[in-house]
Amino acid sequence: MVRSVADRAFLPTKNLLEEVGDMMILTGKTISSALRPPYPYGGEFVSQFLFAIKLCWFPLLVSTVAFGFGAPGLQAANFLVIFGALDRLGGFFVLASIREFAPFVTAIVLAGVAGTAITADLGARKIREELDALQVLGVDPVKNLVVPRFLALMLVTGLFNIYALIFGVFGGILATLTNGAPLGPFWATFFTNASTTDLWGSVLKTTLFGAIIAIVCCYKGMTASGGAEGVGRAVNQAVVIAFLGVFAFNYVFTQTLLATHPEILVPR
Amino acid sequence: MEWLTVPREWLTSAGEIAKFCGKILGQVYSLKVFRFFGETLRQSGILIVSSTIVIWGLVFIIGLQCGTEGAYFSRSVGAPSQAGVFAAWCDLRELVPYAFGYMMAAKVGTGIVAELGSMRISDEIDALEVMGIDSVLFLCATRLLASWLVLPFVYLAAIGAGFFASYLAVVQQVGDVSSGGYFLVFWMFQNPPDLVYSLIKGMVMATVVVLVGCYYGYNASGGPVGVGTATAKSMVLNIVMVHLIGMLGTQVFWGANPRAPIGG
Numbered sequence: 001m002v003r004s005v006a007d008r009a010f011l012p013t014k015n016l017l018e019e020v021g022d023m024m025i026l027t028g029k030t031i032s033s034a035l036r037p038p039y040p041y042g043g044e045f046v047s048q049f050l051f052a053i054k055l056c057w058f059p060l061l062v063s064t065v066a067f068g069f070g071a072p073g074l075q076a077a078n079f080l081v082i083f084g085a086l087d088r089l090g091g092f093f094v095l096a097s098i099r100e101f102a103p104f105v106t107a108i109v110l111a112g113v114a115g116t117a118i119t120a121d122l123g124a125r126k127i128r129e130e131l132d133a134l135q136v137l138g139v140d141p142v143k144n145l146v147v148p149r150f151l152a153l154m155l156v157t158g159l160f161n162i163y164a165l166i167f168g169v170f171g172g173i174l175a176t177l178t179n180g181a182p183l184g185p186f187w188a189t190f191f192t193n194a195s196t197t198d199l200w201g202s203v204l205k206t207t208l209f210g211a212i213i214a215i216v217c218c219y220k221g222m223t224a225s226g227g228a229e230g231v232g233r234a235v236n237q238a239v240v241i242a243f244l245g246v247f248a249f250n251y252v253f254t255q256t257l258l259a260t261h262p263e264i265l266v267p268r
Numbered sequence: 269m270e271w272l273t274v275p276r277e278w279l280t281s282a283g284e285i286a287k288f289c290g291k292i293l294g295q296v297y298s299l300k301v302f303r304f305f306g307e308t309l310r311q312s313g314i315l316i317v318s319s320t321i322v323i324w325g326l327v328f329i330i331g332l333q334c335g336t337e338g339a340y341f342s343r344s345v346g347a348p349s350q351a352g353v354f355a356a357w358c359d360l361r362e363l364v365p366y367a368f369g370y371m372m373a374a375k376v377g378t379g380i381v382a383e384l385g386s387m388r389i390s391d392e393i394d395a396l397e398v399m400g401i402d403s404v405l406f407l408c409a410t411r412l413l414a415s416w417l418v419l420p421f422v423y424l425a426a427i428g429a430g431f432f433a434s435y436l437a438v439v440q441q442v443g444d445v446s447s448g449g450y451f452l453v454f455w456m457f458q459n460p461p462d463l464v465y466s467l468i469k470g471m472v473m474a475t476v477v478v479l480v481g482c483y484y485g486y487n488a489s490g491g492p493v494g495v496g497t498a499t500a501k502s503m504v505l506n507i508v509m510v511h512l513i514g515m516l517g518t519q520v521f522w523g524a525n526p527r528a529p530i531g532g
Contacts, residue, residue: 059504063511070515071362078526079357095341100333105511108370112503116378120496127492178523224496231496232382239374239503240322247329254333258340265344 023219026142030150030215033143044148052114052156057163060109064164067105068171072096077175087185089176091193091267097168098198099257104250106164107209110157111242115217118149119238122221123231131222141222150214157210158203165202192268201257208253209246216242285505288404288486289479295409296416304410311414315376320422323371324429330367331430334358335437339444348444352453355434360458360466361522362514364430368423369473369510373503376474377481380411381502384485385495393486408482415478416471423470427463456529469517476509 034041072093080086122145125131131141169190176186220238224230258265295301301308338354384407387393396403431454439447484502488495 055504059508062508066511066515067366070518071366074518074523075357075361075526078522079353079528082526082528082531095337100337109507112373112507113500116500116503120493120500123496124493227386227492229382229386229492229495231492232378232385232499235496235499235503236375236378236382239378240371243370243374244322244326244329247326247333251329251332251336255336258336265340267344 022223023215026146026219027211027215029142030146033140034147034151041144041148041151044144045152048149048152049156051117052110052152055117056109056113056156056160059113060106060160060164061167063109064102064105064167065171065174067101068093068097068168069174070171072101073172073175074178077179081179086176086179086181087189089172090186090188090190093169093172093186093190094193094195094198097165097172098194098202099254102164102168103161103202103206103209104246105168106157106161106206107213107246107250108243110153110160110210111213111217111239111246114153114156115213115242116235116239118153118214119217119221119224119235120231122218123224123234126222126224127227127230146214146218146222149218150211153214154207154210157213158207161203161206195264197257197261197264201253201261205250205253205257208249212245212249213242216245285480285483288483291404292408292412292479292482295405296413300405301409301413304406307406308410308413308417311411312418315414315418316422318379319371319375320425322375323368323422324426326371327364327367327426328429328433330363331359331433332437334363334430335434336442338434339438339442343442343444349449350453351438351442351445352450352455353457355438355450356454356457359430359434360427360462361518364427365466365469365473365517366510366514367430368426368470369477369514370507372419372474372477373506373510376415377477377502377506378499380478380481381485381488381499382495384408384482385488385498386492388486388488389491389495404486408479408486411482412475412478415474419474420467420471423467423474426470427466459527462527465517465521469514469521472517473510473513476513477506480505480509 073089076092076096077086077089080088080092122131125145131145134141134144173183173186176183217238220234220241224234226233335351335355338351338358339348341354342348342351384393387407393403393407396406435447435450439445439450480502484498484505488498490497
């Protein structure tokens with residue numbers, strides 16, 4: 001009786017902890033086998049890199065322009081117009097776009113588009129027993145499949161952050177033009193408020209987002225099981241865990257960056 | 269005309285999705301769906317048990333984020349007591365709907381694709397048709413009605429989670445403003461119509477996510493691998509639609525009128 005109640009209460013928690021632990025182990029294995037020679041993953045790396053770019057460029061473009069125009073663009077412009085200070089929108093976009101929404105929209109799109117594709121691909125190989133076949137042939141799946149995806153997703157997420165940033169600011173420009181204001185003051189306040197710390201913080205953050213997404217999605221793909229529903233279920237869980245992981249990490253990172261670099265908060 | 273093939277494919281599938289969604293909406297609107305009200309209630313129960321906690325969790329994290337940014341931003345412009353303005357607008361108007369849409373797409377949308385897709389490839393949907401049950405009505409319309417029954421309440425509770433998180437971040441963590449001062453500004457910068465607009469935004473996102481999920485799941489093909497691919501594909505469309513709805517909602521509800529208690 002006590003035993004069964006305890007099982008009901010603690011088994012989900014235990015499974016969750018086990019899964020997180022397994023992902024940490026996979027991260028460690030991935031990093032060590034990425035650094036240790038030989039390096040057979042060059043071709044796969046390039047093809048995954050191009051694959052992610054091909055899938056993501058259009059959804060990311062639409063998403064960032066929409067987000068930049070709607071959330072920080074229209075709402076902040078409305079607020080600033082009340083004070084007759086629409087030129088400050090440029091300065092606000094440094095905070096909104098570089099520090100916050102360009103990174104997380106990039107992460108959402110990469111997890112939702114490239115991450116799900118990776119999970120579906122690896123999950124398909126798992127249930128066709130191709131991964132087992134690889135191991136029998138003496139090919140290490142971590143080195144040949146996970147490492148190139150891990151590196152490609154890290155690089156592509158970091159680069160896409162710049163892309164998202166450009167189109168996010170384009171959303172801000174649209175909001176300025178909607179209010180019939182000139183663009184000169186927008187750019188002036190944007191560039192006086194922008195700082196290098198903000199930019200490297202943003203790029204570093206998204207690169208680590210890419211790492212989280214790659215590990216979660218590869219792990220879920222490689223452990224897919226359970227017949228017909230297995231791969232779909234794996235994609236479902238992968239994207240949920242990736243979103244939660246990315247946002248939790250985002251909170252900690254932003255918090256630390258803001259608290260340790262007070263100079264980026266000074267308005268100019 | 270090589271370059272026209274991709275846009276033409278998109279247009280074709282957009283038309284097919286619209287046709288399918290129109291069918292489901294028609295079945296709910298004409299109240300045919302109440303023939304399977306038991307199944308609707310079962311789906312509502314599944315939605316409550318499996319998805320609410322995750323949705324509230326994501327909204328909570330985003331609320332913390334809004335609070336932190338608001339606190340530091342208002343400190344940087346020399347008005348730390350006004351952090352409530354940023355938190356109120358950021359939470360209620362923008363990021364709670366977005367977070368809700370993201371988690372709906374991730375948890376509920378892909379879940380529906382995986383479930384219906386596996387039914388399709390194991391020929392369970394054909395079996396339903398053979399038994400004389402309208403499969404779209406039984407599988408898709410009930411899910412849509414279930415989400416309309418449950419999600420408004422889930423969404424309102426999610427707003428509460430976001431507000432609580434912002435309060436924690438601004439008052440308890442950064443602590444530049446007192447609790448009373450924060451809430452004074454926070455409640456002044458929002459009113460019931462804002463809440464209704466935010467709810468409409470969230471519900472439109474949820475409806476689209478459920479419909480897209482039903483389409484991709486119902487039309488899955490190509491074995492277990494096909495289900496995985498369909499799940500991944502549905503996510504692409506969901507993310508784009510969530511962002512577009514967010515933008516259009518902002519434009520329609522707050523574009524011409526900031527609805528702020530200050531200024532002329």
